[in-house]
Amino acid sequence: MARAGLNQEIVEATAAQLADQEGLAGLSLSAVARQLKVQPASLYVHVAxxxxxxxxxxxxxxxxxxTRISHEIAGRSGLEALQGLAEAHRSLAQEHPGAWAALQQIADADTATSKEAAEVVRLNMAVLRQYDIAADETVHATRVIGSAINGFVSLELQHAFGHRDVDAEASFQRMVSALDRALRSWPS
Structure with missing residues (x-):
């Protein structure tokens, strides 16, 4: 029998906290159960x-x-909206490395078609609408933006920029500016 008061939200929140603290690779149902002080079998009511x-x-x-993208791009357009999009990714990675690691996994079919994924896509398209990019080119532009942001943020999380005495923030701003220029001159 499952512990009274235990629900899917509590199980997921505990798993997210553990992933932030210990990494996604070592996350297990047993670790979540230990954190919640229940038997692993109690979790199967909430997660398969x-x-x-x-x-x-x-x-x-x-x-x-x-949520972060929506907040960061509200009332902004062009370079400022692109900056907000990039900052949303960066802040998520810095504050919740387990969540960032989860985003790096290949999405299952339910996740790929989830309302959460659809909202991220909608917000990305809102940023791209500020640029003169043909509809059939938006997937390519989205991939370029995502690859640049993901690459920078992933390297930053691994402290790959620590060997130089040059401010990573300045590099991040230059990357966003370069993306803005690329989007403004996107081939049709």
Whole structure:
């Protein structure tokens, strides 16, 4: 029998906290159960298995990212909106490395078609609408933006920029400015 008061939200929140603290690779249902002081079998009422837990964390991370993007781009356009989009990703990675790691996983079918994923796509398209990019080119532009942001943020999380005495923030701003220039001159 499951512990009274235990629900899917508590299980997911605990898993997210553990992923932030210890990394996604070591996240297990046993670790979540230990944290919650229940038997692992008690979790199966709320989550089918580890892949289902990882998928739930992925959707949770997408929801958090969408909220951050929405806040960062509100009332902004062009370079400022692009800056907000990039900052949303960066702040999520810095504050919740487990959520960031969940976003790096290949999405299962339910996650790829989730309302959280759809909201991230909608917000990305809102940023891209500020640029003169043909509809059939938006996937390419989105991939370029995502690759640049993901690459920078992932390297920053690994402290790959620590060997130089040059401010990473200045590099981040230059990357966003370069993306803005690329989007403004996007080939048709």
């Amino acid at each position: 298995n580890r892949p289902a837990l990882l998928a739930a964390l992925h959707r949770r991370a997408l929801g958090d990212l969408a």
